[in-house]
Amino acid sequence: MLSKSHSPAETEPAQYAGWEREGAFAAHPERNAAPFTIMIPPPNVTGTLHVGHALTMTVQDTLIRYRRMQGRDALWQPGTDHAGIATQMVVERLLASEGTTRQAIGREAFLERVWQWKGESGGAITSQLRRLGASLDWPRERFTMDEGLSDAVRRVFVTLYREGLIYRDRRLVNWDPKFQSAISDLEVESREIRGSIWHLRYPLADGSGRSITVATTRPETMLGDTAVAVNPEDARYADLVGQEVILPLTGRHIPIIADAYSDPEKGTGAVKITPAHDFNDFEVGRRHNLDMPSVLDREAKITLAEITLHTVDGLADPDWTATLDGMDRFDARKTIVAELERLEILVDTVAHTNQVPHGDRSGVPIEPLLTVQWYCNAAELAKPAIAAVETGKTTFVPQQWENTFFAWMCDIQPWCISRQLWWGHRIPAWYGPDGTVFVEETETEAEAAAAVHYGAPTALTRDDDVLDTWFSSALWPFSTLGWPEQTPELAKYYPGDVLVTGFDIIFFWVARMMMMGLHFMGDVPFRTVYIHGLVRDERGQKMSKSKGNVIDPLALIDQFGADSLRFTINRLCGPGRDVKLGAAAVENGRGFITKLWNAARFCEMNAMRPDPGFTPAQATLPLTRWLLAAAADAIVEATAALDAFRFDDYAAACYRFVWNTYCDWFLEFAKPALASPDSAEALEVRQAAAHVLGIILRLLQPAIPYVTEELWGEFGFGPANSLITAPWPEAFAVPGAAEARAELDWVVRLIGEVRALRAEMNVPPSVKAPVLLRDATAATLARGGRWLEAISRMARASEFGPLVGDVPRGAAQLVIDEATIVIPLAGLIDLDAERARLLKDRARTEKDAESTARKLSNADFVARAKPEVVEENRERLVTAQAEIARLDAALARIA
RNA sequence: GGGCGCGUAGCUCAGCGGUAGAGCAUCGCCUUCACACGGCGGGGGUCACAGGUUCAAUCCCUGUCGCGCCCACCA
Numbered sequence: 001m002l003s004k005s006h007s008p009a010e011t012e013p014a015q016y017a018g019w020e021r022e023g024a025f026a027a028h029p030e031r032n033a034a035p036f037t038i039m040i041p042p043p044n045v046t047g048t049l050h051v052g053h054a055l056t057m058t059v060q061d062t063l064i065r066y067r068r069m070q071g072r073d074a075l076w077q078p079g080t081d082h083a084g085i086a087t088q089m090v091v092e093r094l095l096a097s098e099g100t101t102r103q104a105i106g107r108e109a110f111l112e113r114v115w116q117w118k119g120e121s122g123g124a125i126t127s128q129l130r131r132l133g134a135s136l137d138w139p140r141e142r143f144t145m146d147e148g149l150s151d152a153v154r155r156v157f158v159t160l161y162r163e164g165l166i167y168r169d170r171r172l173v174n175w176d177p178k179f180q181s182a183i184s185d186l187e188v189e190s191r192e193i194r195g196s197i198w199h200l201r202y203p204l205a206d207g208s209g210r211s212i213t214v215a216t217t218r219p220e221t222m223l224g225d226t227a228v229a230v231n232p233e234d235a236r237y238a239d240l241v242g243q244e245v246i247l248p249l250t251g252r253h254i255p256i257i258a259d260a261y262s263d264p265e266k267g268t269g270a271v272k273i274t275p276a277h278d279f280n281d282f283e284v285g286r287r288h289n290l291d292m293p294s295v296l297d298r299e300a301k302i303t304l305a306e307i308t309l310h311t312v313d314g315l316a317d318p319d320w321t322a323t324l325d326g327m328d329r330f331d332a333r334k335t336i337v338a339e340l341e342r343l344e345i346l347v348d349t350v351a352h353t354n355q356v357p358h359g360d361r362s363g364v365p366i367e368p369l370l371t372v373q374w375y376c377n378a379a380e381l382a383k384p385a386i387a388a389v390e391t392g393k394t395t396f397v398p399q400q401w402e403n404t405f406f407a408w409m410c411d412i413q414p415w416c417i418s419r420q421l422w423w424g425h426r427i428p429a430w431y432g433p434d435g436t437v438f439v440e441e442t443e444t445e446a447e448a449a450a451a452v453h454y455g456a457p458t459a460l461t462r463d464d465d466v467l468d469t470w471f472s473s474a475l476w477p478f479s480t481l482g483w484p485e486q487t488p489e490l491a492k493y494y495p496g497d498v499l500v501t502g503f504d505i506i507f508f509w510v511a512r513m514m515m516m517g518l519h520f521m522g523d524v525p526f527r528t529v530y531i532h533g534l535v536r537d538e539r540g541q542k543m544s545k546s547k548g549n550v551i552d553p554l555a556l557i558d559q560f561g562a563d564s565l566r567f568t569i570n571r572l573c574g575p576g577r578d579v580k581l582g583a584a585a586v587e588n589g590r591g592f593i594t595k596l597w598n599a600a601r602f603c604e605m606n607a608m609r610p611d612p613g614f615t616p617a618q619a620t621l622p623l624t625r626w627l628l629a630a631a632a633d634a635i636v637e638a639t640a641a642l643d644a645f646r647f648d649d650y651a652a653a654c655y656r657f658v659w660n661t662y663c664d665w666f667l668e669f670a671k672p673a674l675a676s677p678d679s680a681e682a683l684e685v686r687q688a689a690a691h692v693l694g695i696i697l698r699l700l701q702p703a704i705p706y707v708t709e710e711l712w713g714e715f716g717f718g719p720a721n722s723l724i725t726a727p728w729p730e731a732f733a734v735p736g737a738a739e740a741r742a743e744l745d746w747v748v749r750l751i752g753e754v755r756a757l758r759a760e761m762n763v764p765p766s767v768k769a770p771v772l773l774r775d776a777t778a779a780t781l782a783r784g785g786r787w788l789e790a791i792s793r794m795a796r797a798s799e800f801g802p803l804v805g806d807v808p809r810g811a812a813q814l815v816i817d818e819a820t821i822v823i824p825l826a827g828l829i830d831l832d833a834e835r836a837r838l839l840k841d842r843a844r845t846e847k848d849a850e851s852t853a854r855k856l857s858n859a860d861f862v863a864r865a866k867p868e869v870v871e872e873n874r875e876r877l878v879t880a881q882a883e884i885a886r887l888d889a890a891l892a893r894i895a
Numbered sequence: 896g897g898g899c900g901c902g903u904a905g906c907u908c909a910g911c912g913g914u915a916g917a918g919c920a921u922c923g924c925c926u927u928c929a930c931a932c933g934g935c936g937g938g939g940g941u942c943a944c945a946g947g948u949u950c951a952a953u954c955c956c957u958g959u960c961g962c963g964c965c966c967a968c969c970a
Contacts, residue, residue: 005932190968197970215970267970278969354969365969400899407898407966503965538907540963571918572907576900578963580907587932588919594932602929648909652917667929752936758924759936765925793927794935851914860950861913869913869951 002604002714006597008561012706015721016130019709024724025135027075029488036072037496038064039477039526040136041509042144044083045118046090049128051535051543052502054553055579058569059532059647060500061134065702066642067497068135069728075493077480078136080125082118082145084424084469085179085361091117091423107422114423128554133562133705135724142480144472145425152479153425153472154441156520161429161439165377166417168437172282173416175369177300177329178362181420182373184468185413186507188366190355198337199268199348202228202245203315205253212240212256213347215267217354218277219340220333223250223307223324224295227273229284232258234269248345249321249336251310259284276370292370300329300367314343329367374418374427374465378515382409385514394514394524397645398575401503401531408507415512417468424466431461474512477525496526503531530645532573538582556586563704564590570703571651592655593707596696599663600711603693606674607686610694610717614687616732621681622786623673624688625740627666630657631692632731638699639728647703654700662692665748672789690715695729746780746816747787753814754795754821760837761812761829768798769823775886776802776819806893813838813890815883820890831894838894842887849880 019025027035038060043053060076068074091114092102102110122143129136142149160166173182198219203211214228225247230237237256244253261284262271275285275292285292293306302324309318320339324332340346357366386409388394389402396402418427430438430446436453438460440446450458472479481490495517501510510529517525536542537549544550556565568589572579616628634657641650670689673681694717697708701723712723734740754771763769771791773784781802784791791800803822807813810826812834852873855861862870 002929005930190966193969195969199970217969263970269970271970280968352970355967356969368969403899404965411966534964540907574909577908584919585907591932595930598930598933600929605929652909656917663930664934668934671928755935756937762924765927765935796927848914855914855951858950862950864950865913872913 002597002601002711004601006561006594006707008563008593008706009558011710012133012562013131015706015709016133018721019135019724020130020138022721024721025076025137026139027137027489027493028073029492031073033071033073035492035497036064036067036074037077037493037526038075038498038500039077039480039496040079041499041501041505042079042081042142042473042476043125043129044086045080045122045125045143046083046087047080047125049125049132049553051551051553051581053125053129054132054565055532055535055569055573055581056500056502057129057132057134058566059530059573060498061132061705062566062570062647062650062702063498063500063642063645065135065705065724066728068724069698069701069726071727073492075140075489076134076136077140077142077493078126078129078138079142079144079476079480080122081469081473082143082424084419084421084466085181087114087118088421088423089361102422110422131554131557131562133566135705140480144469144476148482148485149472149475149479150425151441152475152483153467154428155484156475156516157428157467157471158439158441159520160376165380167375167377168372169375169414170370170372172276172279172368173371173373174357174359175298175300175367175371176359176362176364177298177367178359178364179421180298182369182371182416182418183359183366184416184470187360188357189360191358192353193356193365194351194353195356197267197350197352198340198346199350200248200272200340200345201347202247202272202345204240205244205246210240212237212245212270213268214270214272215350216272217352218274218333219336220302220329221274221277221295222247222272222336223302223304223321224274224276224293225254225272226275226285226290226292227254227288228256228270229259229262229273230256230270231260231262231264234262234264236264237270246312246315248315248340248343250307251312251316251318252308257284257288259287277368279368282368282370294370296329296367296369298369302327302329302332315345373416374429374467376415376417376471378412378415381515381519382412382511384518385409385511388514388518388524394527394529396529396531398531400576401506401529404503405506405511409511412511415468417471418463418465419468420464421466424469425472427463427465427467429463431463432458470508470512473509474516475520477513477517478521483520494521494525495523498528498530499526500530500532502534504534506531528645533576533578535579535581538580538584540578540580551581551583556583559583560586560590561593561706563593563706567592567651567704570647571655573647575646592659593704595659595663596700596704597707597711599658599667600693600715602667603689604715606670606689607677608690608693609686610690610715611687614691616688616691616734619684619688619734621684621688622736622740622743623666623669624684625734625736626744627661627688627692628732629734629737629741630661631695632734633657634661634699635695635729635731639731642702651703654696654703658696658700662696665744666692668794669744669747669787669790672793675789697723698726698729701726743783743786746783747790750784750816750821751791751795753816754791754797754823757812757814757823757837758796761825761833763825763828765796767828768792768796769825769828770799771795771797772799772801772803772822772824774803774807774820774822780817780819807890809894811894813893815841815886815890818882820886835891835894838887838891842884842891845880845883845887849877849884852877852880 064074064076174188176183197215197217199213199215201211201213240256241258243256247254273281273284275282275290276294297303304325309321311318359366432450438446438449440449450460477496478494481493483490513525541549564586568586619625619628634653637653638650670685673685676682697712701708709723713720788800791797807822808824811822811824814821856873
């Protein structure tokens with residue numbers, strides 16, 4: 001017996017435990033069924049479930065549950081990511097609270113501490129995913145730093161190194177001074193900063209007293225200037241090219257060079273060149289073979305180690321300049337500007353807003369720094385990935401994202417993969433005493449290689465750096481399946497079917513999985529990339545802690561149930577749209593769950609139990625035929641929507657069918673029949689109602705698995721926990737569907753019209769009135785006769801039948817097809833109001849008739865429009881004119 | 896600077912060649928024996944603007960305005 005109200009908070013966790021206990025989420029590599037694979041985007045092991053997870057995981061779970069029901073051998077591969085920087089930060093904060101640092105305890109102890117922390121807190125996200133209802137194959141859970149995946153990382157690194165696709169290089173990198181590590185281009189984001197442009201006068205070294213003025217936003221890097229560049233076409237400076245200037249503060253002589261990089265339109269047209277601290281300047285420096293002294297260290301403090309200081313009266317005092325050593329870059333900026341002003345080198349200061357690169361995690365301005373790092377030749381690996389999308393081996397949904405993918409991949413830069421962190425995959429490279437590098441999967445192999453190289457066993461030092469977290473993530477689609485071992489899982493589940501993610505990680509992750517998958521597996525990692533939007537708050541604002549508009553999905557689940565949240569997400573998840581989610585939306589979702597629950601209660605009260613012997617082909621009644629045909633339509637709609645990743649359409653189709661068709665009309669129509677529970681009619685209605693309830697539960701299982709599974713079990717559609725693997729419903733034919741539809745549509749229109757009329761005339765529901773048909777055909781009368789009770793109940797009719805005699809005074813009239821519906825309401829309605837109502841109807845119909853007639857009188861339209869459209873309009877005109885005639889007749893009768 | 900997307904009912908959005916739809920909100924009526932987390936009904940839109948293509952444009956094309964995002968760029 002179903003309780004009066006549904007309590008998801010009590011039932012959902014137990015339901016989930018039941019599925020898990022019975023292995024309902026398990027993939028079955030041993031079975032012959034066609035696989036369907038989704039690889040979870042591994043959440044950070046540090047993480048807790050946020051709304052973004054709720055969206056992406058709900059979408060994935062809906063898909064995997066749908067395909068599982070379709071009989072596919074579904075694998076949703078679970079796991080978490082070690083998330084290098086994020087995790088290291090968390091544990092460093094922990095250490096700080098204990099009054100120590102990672103440097104103080106050392107690398108080994110620190111790593112032990114991270115593992116310990118991971119063991120204690122790393123399970124949070126997975127238990128939260130369970131609460132959401134995610135049907136992940138938990139026994140297969142992996143972690144990017146577990147043994148197997150680490151093997152895969154080393155194998156890939158060594159292989160790419162031997163192929164020349166991974167190499168070391170000394171060039172500028174994006175340096176994060178807070179983490180004191182290199183980061184990749186993708187981890188840099190521009191932020192708008194209000195600052196200044198300083199115009200600095202660099203005097204020529206020829207003693208002529210002339211000077212050249214450069215403009216800069218970074219005066220503190222001037223210590224590392226090695227040239228001033230002007231455009232070769234710039235007449236203003238043509239005579240200065242080849243001359244030297246004295247660099248203030250250091251007293252160094254540096255050349256004025258001509259380089260097209262210098263833009264005459266920008267600044268003063270003369271630009272200082274600091275090759276070690278600016279990406280463009282670095283290229284200029286290479287072209288002109290300039291020195292590249294670094295004047296900032298790894299903490300972004302001034303260092304004078306690589307430059308020499310000279311004394312030049314009024315321009316450079318080594319004693320003063322030496323005080324800058326070790327100074328923070330922003331303090332140095334202020335100090336230097338003040339000194340340049342004092343020396344009258346500063347000739348102008350212009351307020352300026354510029355885009356300054358910041359570390360996306362650290363939030364501090366990044367610093368281009370000249371260091372040796374490991375790089376991956378992404379441009380080479382990108383080629384097959386680009387081709388795979390071009391040829392449609394992998395497609396994006398929505399397809400427009402392919403442009404984004406191409407734009408980035410076709411102009412991809414070398415990927416800096418080394419990080420100066422401790423938590424992560426340590427780079428498998430060892431160095432001999434002379435710096436020779438040995439890249440091997442194990443230390444033993446490296447030592448062996450070194451012994452051969454040096455002719456004797458030689459002590460090696462391992463590279464201190466770890467790999468970018470995304471390096472191991474890139475291998476996820478095959479490393480989780482056991483690669484480099486050739487496992488049955490790898491053979492069966494690679495390539496995956498769908499990758500579900502947000503557009504923000506197309507570059508970070510999708511592109512790199514494509515590159516690595518194609519290179520190492522020889523095939524794309526997934527056939528379809530489904531890109532969903534971002535979750536925003538109800539007003540469309542991005543959620544952020546600082547705005548205080550972050551919603552906690554777990555709080556929503558506690559309040560409304562996981563089903564409510566999941567249904568709401570499905571309903572809002574349209575293509576290319578962000579999902580605007582708030583408590584009100586989820587509350588609305590709960591309304592649907594409640595409606596379903598109550599409909600089921602009604603079914604239960606009326607003994608609507610599943611009858612395995614019943615098939616839609618046996619239906620004889622218009623009502624059951626109509627319902628079954630509508631259910632078949634809903635199956636077609638829901639299936640097509642899910643196939644097309646239209647979660648919004650899928651949810652809407654189910655919503656409409658359950659709420660409007662099943663509850664609002666069918667169950668109401670069923671009540672009269674059910675009043676005689678032993679009749680053959682009641683039996684068929686119960687059979688069909690239960691049959692369709694079974695369809696509803698199956699259609700909704702992917703979106704709202706908990707309540708559907710509960711009802712499935714309660715009604716005995718199958719054993720407990722069996723809905724999750726019940727077959728997805730297939731469309732079916734219903735005998736006499738067209739006639740049944742025509743009949744029910746007529747009844748629905750009749751009841752709707754009468755209800756509207758009564759409401760408009762302010763007739764209270766407590767007052768019943770006859771509903772009589774005038775000019776009705778025999779078929780219509782027969783039809784009406786079959787629905788006497790429903791009409792009297794739903795249209796508040798005291799009697800229903802043909803009108804005998806004239807239309808009584810004070811009656812309201814309605815036109816439906818050929819018949820005029822007469823509702824005697826003497827004394828209850830205002831005749832003027834009724835006349836006004838009829839005139840309004842007439843005016844609306846008249847307007848329609850006019851515009852249709854106008855169209856039909858257009859020779860071009862008749863000649864050129866599609867014949868069926870012309871025919872449609874002809875019929876429309878005839879219908880409208882007939883209706884006008886009947887409305888006129890009705891008006892005449894009350895005149 | 897380059898690219899992408901969006902401007903449709905008060906709000907959130909569907910529709911994307913044949914004369915506008917949903918949910919929420921709003922208003923009116925109803926505690927009718929599944930459901931007030933409910934039922935019934937109503938009102939509300941020159942589909943951003945201007946041109947063009949077409950027999951026909953919210954839908955296709957061009958431009959304008961407004962909004963959002965991505966990429967590039969510390970003169």
